Amino acid sequence: MKFDLLSWLSQQSGGQQLPLNLSDVQSLAATDKREWLVTNGLGSYASGAITGANTRRYHGLFIAALNPPVQRTVLFSHLDETLTIGSDPVRYELATNFWQSGIVAPQGFTRLEAFSDLPTPTWSYNLPGGRLIKQVFMKNREQRVFVCYTWLADDNKTPAQLDLAVVLNIRDFHSQTQGADDWHFAQDIKSEKSVLITPFNGAQTLSIQSDQGTYTADGDWYRGYYWPREFERGLSEHEDNYHSGWLKVNLAAGQSVTVVAGLEALSAVPSAKELATSVSSAKAALIARVQSGSKDALSPAVQKLILAAEQFRSYRQSTSGSTIVAGYHWFSDWGRDSMISLPGLCLSTNLVDEGKSILATFGKYLSQGMLPNYFPDGGQQPEYNTSDATLWWAEALYRYYKATSDKAFVKEQLPLLQDVIAWHVKGTRHGLRLDDDGLVTGGGPDVQLTWMDAKCGDYVVTPRSGKAVEISALWYNFVCTVDYLQKEVADGQNPIDTTCSAFAQKAKLAFAKFWDDQRGYLADVIRPDGSIDQSLRPNQLLAASLTFPIISETQAKALLQVVEAKLLTPKGLRTLSPDSPEYQGFYGLGKASANQYDRDITYHQGTVWPWLIGPWVNARLYAYGHTDENLAFIADHLKDLIAHISAEACVGSVSEIFDGNSPHLAQGCVAQAWSVAELLRVLIEHPQLAVISK
Numbered sequence: 001m002k003f004d005l006l007s008w009l010s011q012q013s014g015g016q017q018l019p020l021n022l023s024d025v026q027s028l029a030a031t032d033k034r035e036w037l038v039t040n041g042l043g044s045y046a047s048g049a050i051t052g053a054n055t056r057r058y059h060g061l062f063i064a065a066l067n068p069p070v071q072r073t074v075l076f077s078h079l080d081e082t083l084t085i086g087s088d089p090v091r092y093e094l095a096t097n098f099w100q101s102g103i104v105a106p107q108g109f110t111r112l113e114a115f116s117d118l119p120t121p122t123w124s125y126n127l128p129g130g131r132l133i134k135q136v137f138m139k140n141r142e143q144r145v146f147v148c149y150t151w152l153a154d155d156n157k158t159p160a161q162l163d164l165a166v167v168l169n170i171r172d173f174h175s176q177t178q179g180a181d182d183w184h185f186a187q188d189i190k191s192e193k194s195v196l197i198t199p200f201n202g203a204q205t206l207s208i209q210s211d212q213g214t215y216t217a218d219g220d221w222y223r224g225y226y227w228p229r230e231f232e233r234g235l236s237e238h239e240d241n242y243h244s245g246w247l248k249v250n251l252a253a254g255q256s257v258t259v260v261a262g263l264e265a266l267s268a269v270p271s272a273k274e275l276a277t278s279v280s281s282a283k284a285a286l287i288a289r290v291q292s293g294s295k296d297a298l299s300p301a302v303q304k305l306i307l308a309a310e311q312f313r314s315y316r317q318s319t320s321g322s323t324i325v326a327g328y329h330w331f332s333d334w335g336r337d338s339m340i341s342l343p344g345l346c347l348s349t350n351l352v353d354e355g356k357s358i359l360a361t362f363g364k365y366l367s368q369g370m371l372p373n374y375f376p377d378g379g380q381q382p383e384y385n386t387s388d389a390t391l392w393w394a395e396a397l398y399r400y401y402k403a404t405s406d407k408a409f410v411k412e413q414l415p416l417l418q419d420v421i422a423w424h425v426k427g428t429r430h431g432l433r434l435d436d437d438g439l440v441t442g443g444g445p446d447v448q449l450t451w452m453d454a455k456c457g458d459y460v461v462t463p464r465s466g467k468a469v470e471i472s473a474l475w476y477n478f479v480c481t482v483d484y485l486q487k488e489v490a491d492g493q494n495p496i497d498t499t500c501s502a503f504a505q506k507a508k509l510a511f512a513k514f515w516d517d518q519r520g521y522l523a524d525v526i527r528p529d530g531s532i533d534q535s536l537r538p539n540q541l542l543a544a545s546l547t548f549p550i551i552s553e554t555q556a557k558a559l560l561q562v563v564e565a566k567l568l569t570p571k572g573l574r575t576l577s578p579d580s581p582e583y584q585g586f587y588g589l590g591k592a593s594a595n596q597y598d599r600d601i602t603y604h605q606g607t608v609w610p611w612l613i614g615p616w617v618n619a620r621l622y623a624y625g626h627t628d629e630n631l632a633f634i635a636d637h638l639k640d641l642i643a644h645i646s647a648e649a650c651v652g653s654v655s656e657i658f659d660g661n662s663p664h665l666a667q668g669c670v671a672q673a674w675s676v677a678e679l680l681r682v683l684i685e686h687p688q689l690a691v692i693s694k
Contacts, residue, residue: 003131005114005124008152012273013119013280021117021304021646032109033229035059035650035670036121037328038145039311040138043069045328046145050651051109052123053096054078056229057239058329061136062145062261063173066204069314069325070332070377072173075206076261077241079147080165081108085129086158094125094132095165100224100238117652118307119280130154130253132162137275140282141315144207144262148272153253162257164247166208166215167222169239170199174330174377179221179240187217187244194265197244204263211258211269213249234588234595283307289350290684299690301642305680308645308653309345312673313354316375319364322357326374327656327669335362335371335389336451337674340611342396344677347403348684355400356409362393363416369423370432387432387442387449390420391474394481398547407489414489417482418497424475437513438506439467440475441528452539452575452604456597462604467526469514470539472507473550479503480548504548511543511550521559522551536577538567538612545618556623563616570640571658571666572610572675578660580606585661587668606660607667610641614678617686626686635689640664641679654679 032051039045043065049055054077062076080095093106113126123134130153137146151160168185171177188196192214198205208215223240231237249257256272270278287303298306316323316333324345326337338358346355365372365382371390372382394417401410424440427433430449432442443449443465445458450468454461483500513532514522522540525533541563543549544556551559566577576583584602588594617634624630641654649655649666654675656668683690 003113003124003126005116005122008133009116009119009122009276012150012276014277021651029109031228034648036115036117036136037311037650037653037671038121038136038138039314039325039328040142041140041310041314042143043072043314043325043332044138044143045072045311046136046138047329047650048078049096050115050121050123051096051112052094053098053104053109054225054227055098056227056329057176057235058173059227060169060173061147062206063329064143064204064263068317069323070375072377073204074169074171074173075204076145076208077167077169079259080106080167081132081134081149082163082165083125083127083132083151084161084163085127089161090128092125092127098226098228100226102226115651118304119276119283129158130160132160135272135276137279139275139279142262143264144260144266146270146275147259147261148256148275149249149251149259150256150272151251151253156253158253160251162213162249162251164249164259166244166247167241168197168199168206168244169241170203172377176236176239177241179223179242183242185219185242185244187219189215189217190265193269195245196265199242206261207263207265208259208261209265209269210247210249210260211271213247213257215245215247217245218243219245231593232588234591234593234598283310286310286349290348293350294684294687296687299683301645302680302683302690304645304652305654305676305683306349308671308676309349309680311653311671312341312345312676313351316361319361321361321364322354323361324358324673326674327672328650329669330377331669331672332375332377334374336373336386336392338362339371339389339392339396340614341673341677343399344614344679344681344684345673347399348677348681352400352404355396356404356406359393359397359400359409359413363413366390366416366419368428369420370428384429385447385449385453387430387440387468387471388451388474391471391478393417393420394478395474395546398481398485401485401488410485411489414482414486417478417485421479421482421500421503434475434503435467437510438503439472439510439526441467442471450539452537454600454603456600459601461601464525464533466528468539469522469524470542472511472514473543473546476504476507476511476550477542477546477548479507508550514540514543515551515555519562521562535580535582536562536566537575538563538573538609538615541573541612541615541619544622545615549622553623556619560620560623568616568637569608569658569660569664570637571644571664572608572641573612573616574606574608574660575604576606576660578606583660586659587657590659603657608658608660608664609656609675610654610658611672611674611678613638613641614682617682617689621686631686631688634686638679638683638689 037047048059094108111125114124125132133150135148194209323333324338326334373386452462479500567574584605588598650670653671655666656672658664
């Protein structure tokens with residue numbers, strides 16, 4: 001009889017009904033590229049390949065953000081499982097490891113029969129006489145990971161012995177470790193079920209506990225682990241890990257064990273069933289919160305995206321407020337990504353207080369009329385090399401206000417937005433200023449300010465200094481938004497600043513310089529010398545997709561015809577037309593091992609970005625309206641991206657980018673905030689799309 005993992009998970013989680021991705025992995029190969037991810041709302045996470053291996057430097061069971069959400073440090077690499085069954089003992093190695101020698105050993109993935117990403121990453125290993133179920137949990141705002149194992153004997157009586165090799169590390173998650181003899185990994189054994197391990201003086205101590213079994217200290221370097229995904233990225237692809245000891249557990253039929261690793265010890269270790277019930281209930285509550293505001297049942301895709309959204313919302317210690325991690329595994333919180341993602345991750349999910357906190361967090365870092373581009377992972381001061389993050393701020397605030405009618409908060413934010421205008425008028429960093437014609441200009445050969453910011457040494461891949469089309473559209477939207485909001489919160493005490501309306505009128509008149517009647521679309525950049533870059537790129541969609549469009553519906557229809565013919569793909573929009581001589585159809589030039597240069601020169605030269613689906617949907621609805629025909633057209637173009645959630649890359653999420661050429665393979669970060677956010681936003685705002693896209 002085939003094992004029903006869905007039914008078992010439902011029983012374990014107290015009957016919570018959640019959408020599951022039940023993948024048949026009988027034919028799973030060692031080269032399978034699918035991954036899993038859990039996070040804790042502090043920037044910490046656990047992640048790996050669904051084979052059970054660590055295939056990236058960023059993989060591990062506990063990567064802890066020591067200064068939330070940054071300073072992410074690999075502390076707990078993995079557990080290697082060996083199960084011994086029966087009175088005539090037979091040992092089965094269930095781990096999967098890649099080695100620098102080219103060997104894959106053990107090959108535990110050959111025993112996998114099923115995997116589910118919900119309610120938490122769960123594996124079922126099929127063995128003679130029974131199944132071992134493995135689950136990885138994280139709880140919100142707790143700096144620890146829980147790994148649970150349950151032995152299900154076919155005869156409901158045969159016991160098994162589980163031996164777990166505890167494999168540790170201590171490094172920045174961007175780096176790699178070469179085992180050093182002076183790393184003593186001092187072990188302070190508190191009991192047979194509890195140990196504190198400190199790699200070297202001054203290093204972060206890791207607590208490891210279990211609710212049963214016996215831990216025995218060992219101590220040896222396991223050398224030569226291999227990361228195939230890092231090889232593909234053209235980076236150093238091997239490291240050493242430290243085997244600190246063994247946890248041995250005798251499991252009766254139906255019995256579970258919980259192993260917990262964290263920055264601090266727990267007074268009591270929860271059972272697997274307690275964790276399953278708690279985590280499942282929390283996820284069900286997230287879905288119920290959104291369902292309560294919808295008259296229609298939420299589709300499985302929307303439910304999955306709601307849960308994926310939770311992975312990116314985080315706490316920032318420096319402001320004691322909320323923020324958004326831009327992408328896993330390697331991005332921190334970025335201003336641009338946060339402002340674009342906020343409506344989908346927070347407002348569409350009815351977590352408006354989180355949205356408010358994120359707006360306030362970034363507002364605290366406003367400097368010379370600019371929001372930060374990003375916060376370095378090491379916890380240093382933020383970088384301010386962005387022209388659009390600040391302008392997206394107004395769009396996010398407008399959407400927050402429309403969702404909440406929170407005039408008090410808007411009043412607090414308005415002086416900051418007005419300060420942005422003042423700084424742009426007089427000029428701020430990187431030559432960013434309002435030009436005489438009413439459009440924003442800025443940038444230079446040494447700094448790239450727009451989202452297409454790839455640069456290799458002195459080589460600027462997509463030079464966009466001057467007046468970029470989306471910056472001009474965002475500026476118009478910004479001043480229109482400030483004008484609207486100040487009228488909304490006017491109380492007779494503060495005079496309304498009428499200059500915003502004048503700024504908007506002047507910008508709209510000057511924006512006509514972007515339009516090309518012959519080509520039927522908008523130019524991408526007006527350079528400082530007055531020359532025009534007519535490259536066909538998706539940035540022009542913002543002229544028709546923001547709250548205050550700067551072009552007419554007729555112009556929007558015209559540019560959509562061209563954009564859809566050349567840029568629209570089943571996974572999002574290309575960043576450059578294939579007709580361009582600079583077009584690159586494959587990220588990293590399609591090389592088996594693409595180095596940083598190969599990846600950077602293709603990043604915005606044809607690569608597909610799924611977050612652009614949001615602006616495209618907005619622009620199409622602006623141009624063609626909410627007709628059944630238009631909605632059906634849009635829904636048809638969302639099907640492949642929706643299918644990607646359950647089938648590719650990080651199961652349960654949406655990737656950062658895809659190849660420009662078919663079959664549009666997933667690339668970059670395996671889970672990206674704005675990719676999830678914009679798809680979720682359009683499906684929540686237009687529920688018909690989720691129904692039609694099934």
